[in-house]
Amino acid sequence: MSKSTARPSHWPLAAEARYLGPHQGNEPIDVTLVMRRRGDHPTPAAWPHRPASKREDFGAQWGADPADAEKLRSFAQSHGLTETGCELHRRVMHLRGTPQQLQQAFGVQLGSYQMGDAGPTMIGCHDKPALPSDISSSVIAVLGLDQRPVARPHFRRLAASASGVSYTPPQVGQFYAFPDGTDGTGQTVAILELGGGYTPADFTQYMQTLGITKVPTVDVVSVAGGTSQPGGDADGEVMLDVEVIGSLASGASIAVYFAPNTDQGFYEAISQAAHDATRHPSVISISWGGPEDSWSASSLAAMQSALADAVALGVTVTAASGDSGSTDGDTDGQPHVDFPASSPFVLACGGTKLTASGTSIKSETVWNEQASNEGATGGGVSASFALPAWQASSKVPAGTNGFVGRGVPDVAGDADPVTGYQVRVDGQNEVIGGTSAVAPLWAALIARCNQQLGQSLGDPHEALYTIGAAAFHDITSGNNGSFKAGKGWDACTGLGSPKGQALLTALAAMKTGSGTPTGTS
Incomplete structure (x- = not known):
């Protein structure tokens, strides 16, 4: 495999944009109103319980109240806004209006912002949207007024000057004892992308090169105007995701949801994938x-509500914990964790450096190559989400200002580009690492477990923390900056990397009620 000389470009976030002045355009803007749900919050479908509600029944129990929607319609009409769609089961109402109409309706001032010195200009909004008191409690968030980017892809290409060893995803699956006799048949794995593009010819050739004759179906789904656009740096992210899942769960179907890199796009991607009654x-x-x-408080709350929908429907969500060590790329010198990995509804995936001997793991340590500018695994303590019950015995350290927060990550896998993954991107063979490889790695493993278990794992946290050491390689060496690895759970690699067959055996035992081996977490 050849090495790429390219490095991931800097991915600026909203705060790094330069304000140019008030927005001057008159083109209509589409916004998404995320409505509160009716009734109490749904309970996550924690293993081995089945979801309390099917997708087709979810709206009647946990969707938006039609009365709330009617109030919002009246509000929209009074400001000349056009309703372009409403999906009560997903709790969304889509409105369109001119910038002037939206500014008046939501009490904001839209600005023009430039990303970088010569980057694109886009609409931004520093103000918090305001709604009349009689409807403000009905709305969790107004998304789409700010179109600046909210997220970065967490992948790292191996520099041409760097030396290392690389593996195919099936080799990594073998190191982690992915269960024999499983390939994800009957499962659909959703991949969310906020940029880049998918190239079918590269994927087919990649699978053929690996000797995999059963090539999964890849369905490209457009979300909120997002499309597959090959030719940019983020193609490395897209193809890494698809090729890791495709080669490790070749019996599964894959659906790639392309959305704009905005709070609106990210929310819509999660929500539409979770509620997708066609692809399931x-x-x-x-x-x-x-x-x-x-993240703004309202965007964070909206995203959380979409993730809550997913786990209530029995969907497991895996997410990369970041590639910039314990600071997560912030420049204030303080520890930070990455969202959505920090959500208690998400299986947060950290990174290791893995060296092998034959088909076995020789050593595995925390991924930290910051000294050579090759990144490090994210991990730490949330400042937004409290410590969940399933992490109560994990000895999560105190967070910022002593906040007792959710620990990140939950699990880990090979992520160091120096021990990275052989992939094919835009017609070239490359070696790519990053926690971006670990999220699809775990997604593929869970799909294979689902196949054998005969039902979806759903929210995996309670089960994984109960099983503990029996199903994980405990990573006890290394650090990600502020945090060190140690026995049991740690804020670098969580519970550790998977022992796939042992994990499946333990989950099956929990399903039948015959008990499960447990270990220290």
């Missing part, structure tokens, strides 16, 4: 994210 994904893999503190 059982796993969602996310390799994009941004520092927790870079």
